[in-house]
């Protein structure tokens with residue numbers, strides 16, 4: 360898309376600046392954000408053809424009538440007005456046929472997989488927990504030695520051994536974890552798992568030990584972890600929902616109960632797909648989109664999972680999440 364690469368156009372474009380201001384420093388890789396890119400492209404296209412009645416970005420998201428097929432390789436040139444087909448919309452664009460939907464999913468899948476690194480989590484250098492606590496004078500050398508020995512022999516978390524075996528207070532361990540990750544300690548009081556179940560699929564709560572704790576002012580999601588934050592997951596949820604995600608650690612004593620509550624609650628329906636190749640996953644996801652005919656759908660990668668979320672009803676301003684029942688997920692993996 361050459362239009363997007365013209366630096367000077369971008370710099371002098373007030374709408375681009377608006378985008379930039381809105382995403383701010385929290386979103387340094389905004390150039391990779393397909394939603395932002397499509398928005399900008401749509402506005403540029405609108406300006407290039409004055410006098411022609413085109414849809415606004417908001418209308419486009421809801422599947423306005425004058426959209427053309429969003430697949431760049433589409434040969435039919437169908438416009439939605441002439442084609443009796445209201446859905447589906449994927450990443451802000453309508454597609455005219457099942458083949459075009461699949462082509463767009465394939466492009467999105469390869470975009471997501473390109474950003475993938477070999478390791479599960481980016482390596483982050485942190486002061487080891489035991490050393491940090493020793494430096495603070497919260498534990499003695501012999502307590503640390505005892506806990507490290509037990510951890511080596513039996514596995515488990517160092518903090519757990521410090522509490523159970525060495526009589527260190529759990530609160531101190533939690534404080535140390537928060538220092539280690541430079542994050543807050545999140546309270547679990549007033550935790551409403553039902554209200555938050557639509558934001559993070561159950562699979563991720565289970566597999567990554569991430570518990571959505573609170574949605575503040577409908578904008579900030581507080582995501583609690585036991586002892587290790589997961590910035591990859593947090594970023595994926597931000598891209599999917601448009602919310603800001605703040606991560607923090609939860610006191611050991613509270614985490615288990617909060618996670619259990621979260622796992623017990625009701626979630627939007629999800630289809631799990633184990634695909635042998637990117638190609639077969641694109642086909643399965645394309646089919647799911649065709650079947651659901653969503654008013655919007657998005658695709659993001661979370662570690663080894665590819666998460667497709669479909670919003671059934673168009674609800675202006677509701678974003679990609681809505682009340683349970685209108686959201687459907689497909690979560691896929693590729694290869695063994």
Ligand SMILES: [Zn+2]
Nearest residue numbers: 428433455459
């Ligand atoms: Zn098409």
